[in-house]
Amino acid sequence: GAVVSQHPSWVICKSGTSVKIECRSLDFQATTMFWYRQFPKQSLMLMATSNEGSKATYEQGVEKDKFLINHASLTLSTLTVTSAHPEDSSFYICSAGIRSTYGYTFGSGTRLTVV
Amino acid sequence: AQKITQTQPGMFVQEKEAVTLDCTYDTSDQSYGLFWYKQPSSGEMIFLIYQGSYDEQNATEGRYSLNFQKARKSANLVISASQLGDSAMYFCAMREGRAGNNRKLIWGLGTSLAVNP
Numbered sequence: 138g139a140v141v142s143q144h145p146s147w148v149i150c151k152s153g154t155s156v157k158i159e160c161r162s163l164d165f166q167a168t169t170m171f172w173y174r175q176f177p178k179q180s181l182m183l184m185a186t187s188n189e190g191s192k193a194t195y196e197q198g199v200e201k202d203k204f205l206i207n208h209a210s211l212t213l214s215t216l217t218v219t220s221a222h223p224e225d226s227s228f229y230i231c232s233a234g235i236r237s238t239y240g241y242t243f244g245s246g247t248r249l250t251v252v
Numbered sequence: 253a254q255k256i257t258q259t260q261p262g263m264f265v266q267e268k269e270a271v272t273l274d275c276t277y278d279t280s281d282q283s284y285g286l287f288w289y290k291q292p293s294s295g296e297m298i299f300l301i302y303q304g305s306y307d308e309q310n311a312t313e314g315r316y317s318l319n320f321q322k323a324r325k326s327a328n329l330v331i332s333a334s335q336l337g338d339s340a341m342y343f344c345a346m347r348e349g350r351a352g353n354n355r356k357l358i359w360g361l362g363t364s365l366a367v368n369p
Contacts (some may be wrong), residue, residue, distance in 0.1 A: 144365045180343060180359045228295055234354060240285065240347060241357065243297040
């Protein structure tokens with residue numbers, strides 16, 4: 138149980154376009170979703186925390202107008218990278234808080250390449 | 253300030269041997285949770301083991317055990333009988349406060365483990 142489905146698993150887009158990444162909780166209600174960015178061979182960097190029905194809380198240094206997060210329902214949270222540039226190329230992964238000892242469940246990640 | 257330190261960027265171990273991955277943490281909270289995750293090259297985050305700050309026994313999950321030394325603020329992961337499939341990045345993470353689904357995790361920089369045949 139407690140599965141988060143993340144799509145797409147990889148995407149290539151042209152510079153200047155926008156890309157939407159979706160995370161769906163399949164068998165539970167995700168009241169909180171965490172969005173991370175990860176560069177190769179580095180740790181996860183928290184970008185923002187979203188709670189269903191309210192505005193996301195962004196970490197310091199993360200551009201909220203560039204990385205739009207929507208958590209309109211208990212089963213869907215989205216991250217939109219607007220006007221993507223090559224420096225936005227990265228691995229993006231979502232994680233939902235779950236009410237269990239394990240605490241968190243992760244999506245499978247999205248590899249974004251901006252050309 | 254809360255912090256997770258993993259001092260081993262890379263580790264090698266021979267297949268079938270045990271290996272210890274180090275993790276120290278810093279927090280002023282009395283209640284917290286410590287996690288270890290495995291991330292293979294595919295990128296998925298695989299939960300390995302959890303230790304709560306009030307748990308008196310060290311956590312164990314199959315070949316994984318957590319050597320929890322509260323006074324030293326360390327939470328080392330021990331992998332017994334290493335397998336080739338254990339080659340991956342390993343992250344230590346901490347949640348401050350009691351279990352709840354709105355607490356963010358603090359992450360270490362990770363340790364890259366390579367298991368040699």
